[in-house]
């Protein structure tokens with residue numbers, strides 16, 4: 001598996017001039033109307049050209065919390081940070097069991113994306129041969145928003161079904177609550193949604209270039225070309241790789257994912273706590289994604305948890321500063337009216 005070296009992060013749109021994001025709708029000043037500024041959508045505000053699947057699954061736990069996580073990450077409880085970092089190390093160790101990680105020098109955003117595409121291209125033959133792959137990159141579009149993700153593991157089961165396995169490590173030695181599982185279910189369902197669309201030929205080259213604003217004519221860096229050559233692809237520019245990806249995905253005859261499984265294990269003891277099999281309901285997944293993406297596209301305001309899930313606020317790192325929580329408390333005070341003096 002290739003990893004980018006020192007090029008700019010792929011989802012940073014720091015190369016985009018701020019003015020292009022900060023569009024001003026000019027109305028006819030001669031007619032005495034006021035100049036009005038269109039409010040930025042959250043995608044524009046955070047300079048995002050795409051979202052990760054985990055952005056949406058985190059949002060499904062509490063959207064407001066996900067926003068605070070982006071805006072004030074320093075408030076995150078230290079134990080949460082340790083848990084996340086340990087989880088990442090465990091994932092890396094599992095990845096290293098099946099392949100080496102090679103650092104590659106990148107010189108452009110196209111190079112960074114070329115690495116993801118080469119990683120995808122290198123696992124297609126393994127899957128075709130009935131093998132097991134880990135850390136498989138997936139990309140796709142839902143509601144006109146580009147999404148990326150990394151599937152932990154894809155394998156064929158004894159029945160010959162293509163099975164997705166997601167590993168979740170836990171700090172506590174027991175299975176998660178129903179609410180936590182719901183968030184994980186949504187994550188794996190999104191992976192299936194995107195992967196199936198990819199193998200069904202929906203990831204056309206221009207889908208990537210138009211959403212991420214990449215240049216197909218951009219020549220690839222020398223290290224990228226060398227690595228492509230090693231895995232059997234002769235490419236010169238980014239567009240060559242996009243074409244190869246599209247052709248390989250559509251002609252490889254890979255099946256859709258048949259089964260979704262989540263394995264929960266205890267971080268400290270590395271013992272398996274249990275496995276959940278997730279039912280995929282396409283319509284529900286699409287509806288949920290539509291609702292979450294409506295926030296990102298600026299079609300609605302950010303929301304916190306519903307009253308019946310207010311228990312989530314008790315263990316939330318942002319409960320002291322949370323506007324949603326404050327508004328809820330004020331609302332309930334007003335409803336109960338002024339207290340009578342004794």
Ligand code: SF4
Nearest residue numbers: 062065304313316322
């Ligand atoms: Fe969400 Fe509650 Fe945390 Fe606010 S305090 S961010 S509503 S979980």
